[in-house]
Amino acid sequence: MATSHPEYNEKTSATDVASAFASQIHNKIVVITGVGPNSLGEALALAIGGQKPSKLILASRTEAKLLEVAEKVQKLSPNVSVEAVVLNLASQKSVHTAASKIQSLVDRVDTLINNAGMMVLDRQTTEEGIEVQFGTNHIGHFLFTNLLMPQLKNAAKVSGPGLTRIINVTSAGHRLSPIRFHDYNFEGKKVPIEERPPEGLPPMFSPSAEGYNGWLAYGQSKAANILFTVYLSQHLANSGIVSYSVHPGSIWTGLSRDLDDAGYETISKTSNVWKNADQGAATMLVAAYDPALAAVSDPSAIYLSDCQFAKTAPHAVNADSAERLFRLSEELVGIKFAL
Structure with missing residues (x-):
C-alpha cells in the first residue's frame, strides 16, 4: 500500500498537504484534540481551516488557549465555523461532557484527529486513578472516540467508504514498551516476558523501586494508540470508516513541558531531523x-x-493484543462498545 504522493517526506508541510487535498477537506466537519497556541493542534487547525471545511471543532483542556487558536483560525479563514470545546482527557467526566457538547453541535463527524498527548517522568494519575499517560493518551481518547461513534457512522453513510477517518497520533516511543496488561499502572507487579520492555535499553529506562518509569509508561500509552487503531480498522471497515496511527516526527512542543534536564537531553538525541509544527502536522493530514x-x-x-x-x-x-486492550479499556471506562 502506498500514499498518492511518494515525494512527500519529513520536510513536507501540513499547509501543502491540505492544499493538495483541498477537495477532500471542503465541507467536512472536523474534530481535533490537543489544540493550543504553537502546537501541532494549532498547525492542524490552521491548515485545515484554510481549505473551507464546514465546521472545525477544537477540543483541549484550557479554554483560554483554545479560544486564542480559534480566533486565529477565524481571522485567517473568516467563512469557517469554529467551535471551542473544553476537553480534559484525564477526566472521564470531562470527556463525557465534551462529547455531549459536540453531539449537540453536529450530527456527523467526518474527521476525528486524536492529537492530544502528554509525557511526564513522575507518577501521576487521572481522576479515576489510572496512570496518567495511559489514562490521557489512550483511555481518554478511547472513550471520546467511542462516544462520537454515532456521528462518525452518520458521516460514513453519506460520504462513501473510506472518507470518514479516525487519526490517532502516536510516537516512535511506542517501541519502548508493549501493553503491560498485568501492570498497566506500573505498580511493580510481576509481568510476563512478553509485557516487558525490549532488552538492551539504557538504565534510564529501568523502573524505579516502586515500579514506575515515565518513559516506559509513555511508550505503553503510544503502543496503545496504535493497537486501538488496529482494532478500529478491523471492526469499522463494514461501516466505511478507516483509522490510521501517525508518528508526527521530532518536534519541540508542549508535550515536553514536564521533562527535567536529563529528559530534555535524552529527547534531543532521539532525532537528527527536527520539524516545525507545520511539518509535524503534515503526516496527520496525509492519513486523514x-x-x-x-x-x-x-x-x-x-x-x-x-x-x-x-x-x-x-x-x-x-x-x-488489540482485542485485549479494547476489553481492558471498556473495563476502565465502565462501558461496553459494540462497533
Missing part, C-alpha cells in the same frame, strides 16, 4: 485526507511517519 488511503488492506499497515507508511514494533500491531 489522502484518497489512496480509503481502505486498510492489512491490519498492520496503519502506521505512517514522514508522510509515508512505516513499520512499527511487532507488539503494536498484534491483533490479539
Whole structure:
C-alpha cells in the first residue's frame, strides 16, 4: 500500500498537504484534540481551516488557549465555523461532557484527529486513578472516540467508504514498551516476558523501586494508540470508516513541558531531523485526507511517519493484543462498545 504522493517526506508541510487535498477537506466537519497556541493542534487547525471545511471543532483542556487558536483560525479563514470545546482527557467526566457538547453541535463527524498527548517522568494519575499517560493518551481518547461513534457512522453513510477517518497520533516511543496488561499502572507487579520492555535499553529506562518509569509508561500509552487503531480498522471497515496511527516526527512542543534536564537531553538525541509544527502536522493530514488511503488492506499497515507508511514494533500491531486492550479499556471506562 502506498500514499498518492511518494515525494512527500519529513520536510513536507501540513499547509501543502491540505492544499493538495483541498477537495477532500471542503465541507467536512472536523474534530481535533490537543489544540493550543504553537502546537501541532494549532498547525492542524490552521491548515485545515484554510481549505473551507464546514465546521472545525477544537477540543483541549484550557479554554483560554483554545479560544486564542480559534480566533486565529477565524481571522485567517473568516467563512469557517469554529467551535471551542473544553476537553480534559484525564477526566472521564470531562470527556463525557465534551462529547455531549459536540453531539449537540453536529450530527456527523467526518474527521476525528486524536492529537492530544502528554509525557511526564513522575507518577501521576487521572481522576479515576489510572496512570496518567495511559489514562490521557489512550483511555481518554478511547472513550471520546467511542462516544462520537454515532456521528462518525452518520458521516460514513453519506460520504462513501473510506472518507470518514479516525487519526490517532502516536510516537516512535511506542517501541519502548508493549501493553503491560498485568501492570498497566506500573505498580511493580510481576509481568510476563512478553509485557516487558525490549532488552538492551539504557538504565534510564529501568523502573524505579516502586515500579514506575515515565518513559516506559509513555511508550505503553503510544503502543496503545496504535493497537486501538488496529482494532478500529478491523471492526469499522463494514461501516466505511478507516483509522490510521501517525508518528508526527521530532518536534519541540508542549508535550515536553514536564521533562527535567536529563529528559530534555535524552529527547534531543532521539532525532537528527527536527520539524516545525507545520511539518509535524503534515503526516496527520496525509492519513486523514489522502484518497489512496480509503481502505486498510492489512491490519498492520496503519502506521505512517514522514508522510509515508512505516513499520512499527511487532507488539503494536498484534491483533490479539488489540482485542485485549479494547476489553481492558471498556473495563476502565465502565462501558461496553459494540462497533
